[in-house]
Amino acid sequence: MADAKVIPFDDDRSRGSAAQRPPRRRSAGSRRKGEPAAVREVQPLPARTIQQDDVPVTREEPAADSDAVEKPRDDGWERRLAGGLSFLRRRLTGDYEVDDFGYDQELTEQVLMSLVRPLYEKYFRVEVKGVENIPAEGGALIVANHSGTLPLDGLMMQVAVHDNHPANRHLRLLAADLVFMLPVVNELARKAGHTLACAEDAERLLQRGELVGVMPEGFKGIGKPFGERYKLQRFGRGGFVSTALRQGTPIIPCSIVGAEEIYPMIGNAKTLARLLGFPYFPITPTFPWLGPLGAVPLPTKWTIQFGEPIPTDGYPPEAAEDPMLMFNLTDQVREQIQHTLYKLLVQRRSVFF
Amino acid sequence: MLQAVITAQHRPANVTVTGNTAEYGQVSSTAGRKALILGKVVLVTGVARHLGGRFVRRILRDPEVDRVVAVDAVAPEHHLGGAEFVRADIRQPTIARLLAEHSVDTVVHMDVTGTPLGSGSRTSVKETNVIGTMQLLGACQKSPTVKRLVVKSSTNVYGSAPRDPAVFTETTPPKSLPSGGFAKDTVEVEGYVRGFARRRPDVAVCVLRFANILGPGADTPLAAYFSLPVLPTVLGYDPRLQFVHEDDVIDVLRIASHEPERGTLNSGTFNIAGDGVLLLSQCARRLGRPTVPLLMPTITWVGSALRTVGMTDFSPEQLRLLTHGRVVATNQMRETLGYRPKFSTAEAFADFARSRGPGLLPPEALAGAVDRIAALPALGGGHPPTQSAD
Structure with a gap:
């Protein structure tokens, strides 16, 4: 027990x-x-x-x-075994489906999610708020802040949406091109339903009525020093807004608290990063000093809050070409996320509880 | 002159014209007139290949096609079903004479290929692809009779890179242009075809970008790869692949070389692929062939070793395909060209797998083994799980 x-x-x-x-x-x-x-x-x-x-x-x-x-x-045990065996049978004979993006729903639900879930439930004890803001069906674009040196926040958000949403929706994350250049990582990312952060892929997914997750801060957000935690960086060029506008899908701001402290980045070995081809090379109090042990994230307490959706379907079709509107909407989304972040931080009792 | 036309009609169908210019002149003047009266004259290049031969035999049966002139530099081993075979190298200017003499109105250019036929070098393949296309297009530009040009291209033009979008549409610019090999040939061929289309706007030009062609008789590099007893793969990558069945290739080529049907348009560039996607790991499991994941540097050695043995050719673009994969959107094919492939990617692959025989790890045997475990009485079995039915 x-x-x-x-x-x-x-x-x-x-x-x-x-x-x-x-x-x-x-x-x-x-x-x-x-x-x-x-x-x-x-x-x-x-x-x-x-x-x-x-x-x-x-x-x-x-x-x-x-x-x-x-x-x-x-007979639950027996049924589970039979289910496991039939799963094994399908996997061994290649009798399963993947979509155009390489998303393997069966593998994600039964293996990949189960691997991340202990981290989600036991380690970071993620608390999810506002899941009712995610529509039960149809496309929507979830825009979140990005932090934590390693993109664990994306994975946690994916589990959070799937496990808490009444329709068990799958979040399709847009990932940096570095993810698709690394061996093994690219394979897992594709199978988990992630795809390259580009307008073409995002639009295609939204068109198919998928829930798409994007972190517009990108490397600027995830690789920012610890001193700048919870300060939103520039939101790229706001491409996500024009994508949502073109598809008329709502934008759901999402604030993630707790991810900033998992690897407090106190330094950045720029030369080493350039040598390895990474956008940054983090130096934390434990990494790289303790070797692989230093790569263990701190067990912070996380909160993921999904905000009120911002509708984009009321605009004329040429709105996606209007830079002013795009900047305004981008700012609106950014402000809302930043505001919620501050609110959640005030409510937070401690980093770890 | 009228008499000449009538005699031409009684001419045996499969006259093999060799290269005698005097004979050519006579035949052409009559044949040209006949074509104007009766129907289409289709010139097909690259007929010595399996696919070219099949297409020639198939299009001959179409009622609106009067004659088919089949061209290749080597004599085909298969029969051409009564088409006129002309042994001509498309790299030579003779092709222009052929067009004029037969009053060809439709040109189907299928001689854009990745592998040499029989013993040939990569250089000769590249020359046939690029110089041959230039000569053929030059000839078409001069010919007043040509009304339609169909070019068999490949989705190789998109390359394969990690920075590319997951799904290519016909207008997606490739992030990294193929640096060499067949992929570069196709890019250049398409460039020349675009130039031709600009210069001869009266000619309907259709470029068909086929995904990897598979089928019982396919002789593509990928088919050779899947015939290896053990499949070398790139460690840490599981590419998405798309296939198109031979039968669909033939049908699409036919649609493109005839007048468009109502509500459809058959000039322009189209991606042709079966529905759905298969991962390389899935393909290997469905084929029942074990995979050996290799590190990127090792792959090159294994590739050259296999090449020396003569088993398969790991060209750089194939290696890239097997690393990053490639998926194309086929909306244009459905909506504009009005074609629905009969085989999905998975079905085309299944048809191919059937023709290849079982591998070392047949999927049926693996499924049977799992079923036997499920039936073990110790596991509360005794009755096989219902899922085993599917």
């Missing part, structure tokens, strides 16, 4: 308005004990990693929930 230890730890924290945190995966055992207080807090979400589609996504009565977990205890 290792899980039982975690529950009081969770209860310590003031949960405030949003009890949005997903249930701990693979924790059916602890829930069987029938602690109504703990069960009521967590929102029933697709809990089994193998069979996700059959679980109701709306809030259920706690009693019904614990019953539901109790009953399939025995």
Whole structure:
């Protein structure tokens, strides 16, 4: 019952308005004990990693929930095994689908997400707010701040949207070209549904009604020194606004608090970075001094807040060519994210709790 | 003169014209007139190849086509179904004479290829691709009869780079132009074709950019790659690939070489590919061939070793394709050209896989092994899982 230890730890924290945190995966055992207080807090979400589609996504009565977990205890194991074997069978024979961007939904849901989820749930204890601002269907562009030296914030945002949204929507992230140049990383990124941050790909995804995530600060945001934390950098050239305008999809500002402190970057070895072809080479209090151990992020407490959508469908078609409007909208999105960041920072009790 | 026309009609269909100019002159004056009366004369280049031969045989059966003049520098091993084969090198100016003598009105240029036919060097392939296209276009420009030009190009023109958008449309400019090899040839060929289209606006020009062509009889470099018992791959990359089936290639070439149907337009540049995408790892699993991921530098050595043995040719552009992959948008093909491919990427690949025989790790055997594990009584099985049915 290792899980039982975690529950009081969770209860310590003031949960405030949003009890949005997903249930701990693979924790059916602890829930069987029938602690109504703990069960009521967590929102029933697709809990089994193998069979996700059959679980109701709306809030259920706690009693019904614990019953539901109790009953399939025995053949749940068997079914999970059968599901796992059929998954293995499909993977081995190549009998699965990927989309034009190389997104492998099955692999993402059943393997990649499960790998990131412990980090999301246990390590960074991500709290998600305002998930109702993400539409249930149709294209939307989520614009977030970028920080943390390594783009963990993007991955956390992807898990946050998938696990908290009632329709389990998948976030398609737009990533820098460096991601697609690195071996292994590019392969995983494509399979997880990420694609190159360019107007063509973004528009194609929005056109198909996908939820697209973009971090317009780019390397300026993720590689900024620790002293400038939570200060939004320039939002590129505002290309994301014209893309959203062309497709008439809403822009959802998203503020991520907690990612800035995972690797406090106190220096930047520019020569080394140039040598390796990276945009920056971080020096943190632990990296590179402690070697690989220094690459372990600090266990900060994260909050991801999705803001009110900014509609873009009221504009005439030529609006996407209007630089003034584009700058105004870009500023509006940027201000809203910055404002929410400050608000969340004020509410935050500590970096780690 | 009228008599001459009538006699021409009774001429045996498959006259092989060799190169005698005197004979040429006689035939051409009659044949040209006949063409004006009866129907189209199609000149096809690159017929010694499998695909060229198939296209010639197929288009001969079309009612609106009167005659097909099949051209290649080497005699084909397959039959051409009654088309007139002319052994001519398109790098030579004779091609202009051929156009005039047969009063050709449709030219289908299929002699843009990546691999030499039989024993040939890369230099001769490049010459045929580039110089041959220049000569052919020059001849077309002089010819008053040519009304339609179809060029078989390739999606290679887009190159493959990590900085490219995930899906190429016909107007996407490539981020890094192919630096050499077949890909560069196609870029140059398309450049000349654009120049020709500017100079002869009265000629309908159709450039078809085919994705990797696969099929039971395909002899492309990628087909040779997939025939290797063990597939070398680039470590850390899983490229997205798109295929088009031979049958679809033939059909699209036919659509492009006839008058456009109502509501469609068949001049311009079109990407031709089957629906959907397969990853290289998926292809290998469906083929049942194990992969050996190799580091980038090692690949070049393995490539040259394989080349020495003569098994396959890892050209730089193929290596790039197998590293970064390439996917094209086919909306134009559907909406403007009005063609829906009969084979999706996966179906084209399945058809190809069937023709190649089982690999070392046949997918059926792997599936059977998993099913046997699932049926183990210790795992609460005994009854196979329902998923095994699909």
